[in-house]
Amino acid sequence: MTVFDLTRALVDIDSVTPNEEAVGIYLADYLSKIAARTGGRVERIEVEPKRYNVLATWDAPVVTLSTHIDTVPPFFPSREDDEFIWGRGSCDTKGIIASMIFALEAMLAQGERRVAMLLVVGEERNSAGALAASKDSRGSKYVINGEPTESKLALGSKGALRFEVIAKGRMAHSAYPQLGESAIEKLLDALERIRKIPLPTDPVLGPSTLNIGTIQGGRAPNVIPDHARAELFIRLVDNGDQTFQAVQNAVAGKAEAKEVLRIPAVHMGALPGLETSVVAFTTDIPAFNGAWGTPYLFGPGSIHVAHTDEERIAKREILAAIDTYQNIARQLLQP
DSSP: OHHHHHHHHHSSSBBBBTTOOOHHHHHHHOOOOOOOHTTTTEEEEETTTEEEEEESSSSSOOOEEEEEEEOSSOOOEEEEEEEEEEEETTIIIIIIHHHHHHHHHHHHHHTTOEEEEEEEEEETTOOOOHHHHHSOOOSSSEEEEEEOOOEEEEEEEEEEEEEEEEEOOBOOTTTTTTSSBHHHHHHHHHHHHHHHSOEEETTTTOOEEEEEEEEEESOOBBOOEEEEEEEEEEEEEESSSHHHHHHHHTTTOOOEEEEEEOOOOEEEOOTTTTEEEEEEESSSSSHTTTTTTTEOOOOBBBBTTSSTTTTEEEEHHHHHHHHHHHHHHHHOOOO
């Protein structure tokens, strides 16, 4: 099986969160065959019923190759042309998994046994697999996390702060609005205040960004609305404390802002000979909480086509990543 065959085989297994069981079984079996030839061990570590992380080890790990095995919906199968492999998860992260496995095999063939592989569930929703793995460290000093970074080593990744903003009012006949209290108007006022918040900026990560993702509310056009709700997503460049308080201050007297998710921004290091970048998306790295070692972030493919119906990964990037993962690991393994 070539690295392209493996990529397509992984894409063709529906693994939309939380339906990772089938791809987990496939990967555990695939890695078990490698382990049987090389004296390694493969574990399926339950996170939830029918959901488990896959860990492959040889000697005590110093460097761990890690990425997630779930995808966003909707599932659609693979296809390929001369340049690309297409399909759901092709760049996020089935092509990455394939290149990591081939890099691992190459290092084992050269006698290097201090490299492990950790494949986790749930990154696309709540990092359930990484959070579980953070409680089960195996002594790894470094973790190379795989995400589509356009084949550049990321110096940092933005965090995430998600809110539900809820406004309450009082119903009335729309002909007599003075008898009611519009929750939608309250929500709009609160959102306008939030939009005027000066968000933090970081010299490496750049500015924080705000997206008002959903708005819901009301019952009928001729009824003063008694409820309204919006969902916000802020890409953080710090730990989020300042922004959290600013949002609370902005909605005061108009609505309630409930924090749903917070993941701090992450700064990472460079390595000689590797081109670098900064990414705006969030990864499993904060959820590992340092348990698997100092993080590095690298992967073939572009985040700009991930989560779209045009998702694809260049074959040349998959091939190059096999060498780059070995290069990163060897640098980190040096005394």
